[in-house]
Amino acid sequence: MNDMAGAVDAAELVDIPLDRFFNPWRVSVTTSAREFVEGIVRDVEAHERDQKLRLRRRRPTDQETFEATVSAVVCDLVHAVISEAEAGFVVSRSFQDLGRRSRYRAPALNKTFPGLLDVLGAPGLGIVRQDLGFQRFQKPGQRTRLLPGAGLLRRLGSVPLQFEDFHEDRAEVLILKAEKQGHWDNGKLVEYPETAETSKLRTEVRRINTFLRGADLNFDEGVVELTRPLDLTNRQLKRIFNNGRFNSGGRLFGGFWQPLSKKHRLAALTIGDEAVVELDYGQMALRTLYGLEGKSVPHGDLYAIPGLEGWRDGTKTLVNALLFSEGKRTKKPQGTKTTLPPKASAGELIRRISEFHAPVAHHFGTEVGHHLQFIESEVMMGVLLQLMEESIVTLPIHDAVLAPWSKRDRVKEVMMDVFEKRVGVGAMVTLTE
Template sequence: MHVELPEEDTDLTPDRPFNPWRVPASPAVEQLIQDVLNQVRNYETLYQLRKRKRKQADQVTFEKAVSAVVCDLIHQHLNQPEGRVFITRSHTRLGTRSRYRPAIYSKALPAILDVLASPELCFVEQSLGYEGFFGPSQQTTLRAGKRLISRIESAAIGLDAIGLSEEQETICLRDTRDSLWDEGAMLEYEDTPVTSGYRDQMRTINRWLRQADLDFDDLYAGEGKVVDVSNRMLRRIFTQGSFGSGGRLFGGFWQMLSREERRQGLHINGEQAVELDYGQATPRIAYGLLETVLPMEDAYSIPGFESHRAGMKKVLNAMLFADKPLTRMPKGVRKEFSAQHSISEVVSAIEAAHAGLKELFYTGIGHKLQFMESQIMVDVLVRLMSEGVVALPIHDAILVPESSKELGLRVMDTVFQDHTGIVSQISVKE
């Protein structure tokens, strides 16, 4: 079964998808939600909207739904007050069960939204969507209503008063991709000891990050960007319908920052953050898989193309991920080369320089190599956590406090060699 995974809040557009996983993270918000629930209860009684009392399980779901809507609209109002949250009211979509969707996505949700948006309550401002029979369709959008805004202001609620639920699925499985640039739909799966173990790891890491001393100086945020340092939930996303493919960590506000923003504005335990980056991770892991040695210091410095390193890096990695020979430049790579350079010329140069990897090219092995990289990164985070060090992952790199740089380098090198048998190459970006 295919489902859509809610998008991360990664862009700067005012409108975004509803995030059903928001929860209160302060007594002020908990009290506000109780106030809203009491008023909803009085509204239902006044207008006799219910003939019988909800079952206990339904009542719990109802209260979670109200809480999630209120929390997400508080977050949106504080983060992008001019924007809106779009949400589905489709009974077909709301009736679909999935491990990636919370129980609040039920057919009762539209009625809850209507009550919250009623003139008597005004906690939500709702603009109903419509089918575009003679033009584009419009999704239902929400934003904080005037009574919710007044309560946000009177209680001086900030972004740190809103958290993310631990019930959110952190082990995600994508379907096989149709092309190198297709992400693949999310797949349902049955849990095994392996997936349960991965989830336990993520739960431990996320709890560690949740209590970490992280701060960002908004002075260094890009124009119009609001950095929510409470957004720390990480997920592992596996690919190609296999738990032996992909597995990289996604999420966390630091992944949405530019390198310059992280360098200047991010602090861990009150210290400047330092980025430790595995160099040439994919080809080095590939050579380790073949139990052979990388024949050059820089895997991406290809003879005859030394001034086109960035392009060669992308093409070499594409050759490892592709399941058939490349007949054109990968997406976005053409600009890295001169007009006269053809894909066949570039590929031939890479094949000559990396003759030892010939048996791996065009086999799709890149997905397995990325899985091995993700296992390395998780192991690095767990080992540093055991040393009391907060490390923030960015694919094949981590951010650590300045004082933990040397320890971070030692752990990263040890873990890389444990997994691959190859000496790592780690760069320090301060």
């Protein structure tokens, strides 16, 4: 068990970026939060009447959209205040963006959204402050930024709301991204038809999210000094697939624990009042590749290539680059200047790796890494679902999980078993506590 005393350097925390996008799926879940939001809705309606901004009542469907939009803005602004996120968040006021229907778009993001923001920012209300965005010809523009207004902060002074008063609701948890068109492209969201497969994938993620929502998770901020409060209610996982296919990628992203450093997770996170351990699949991509080929995995460290002893980190980086590259690679990966032999050419290094891994080397340069990542994600889903059936809480971090100390042996056993059944070869699982 990890028994670390004293505060850990806050610089070791991979913190949430100051700039973030509006989360229109955040809702109030307690009586005090609902009453807070409803009070603002009534004040907005009164302001519209007093300023003669509306001459008639909204139709029922329009009223529902109006209330949902006000609620979403208010809930996320309050969350920004609690998070001490002074920079607020950015939004789009573009009618082109807001007019498109999408499974990823919340009801709050509609063509009435910009006008309602202006009302919320009116002097008589002061719920929001807007730093309006702009576009520039052939240069990057700036999105509109929303910040808590004086009226909102004044109301919060008498109603001390907390993270527990809100949670994210109804957001799409099955994300499909297009193939990236260059280094700086993050991959556009892809609309996809609903099928039995997508329904099954989504149901699995939502089952895990429901299970985690009720888990007893705590983080001792007396042991780890964070740069801002940590939202322990942030447990919504999303499964993200790449290249426009549901057999590419598929890792789980989300959860307050993922951005934390490994050191901080082990020092301060508890599950059911127990310290946690981290169990990682080792050499997973190469082992999976051997399994797909029906070949025996070489004994020992798969990154310990003859002739490259002492250069393991750089060798691992190069192997992963080969798995995700398209075509013959002629250069060393970025960042390997000091981790690979400086006098050896990329061709020489690749030749050594290919000779050692001859049974699977024909996959190098075929972008097989995306499919290997999918299999990794399927293994991880299998592990989480199996442990959930046994009421064991585990928190995923790509190819690793955090687990209660007392359950470490059972979790490792399940990880080994699921991997071997899915891949056909034995797994390597390492434990850190």
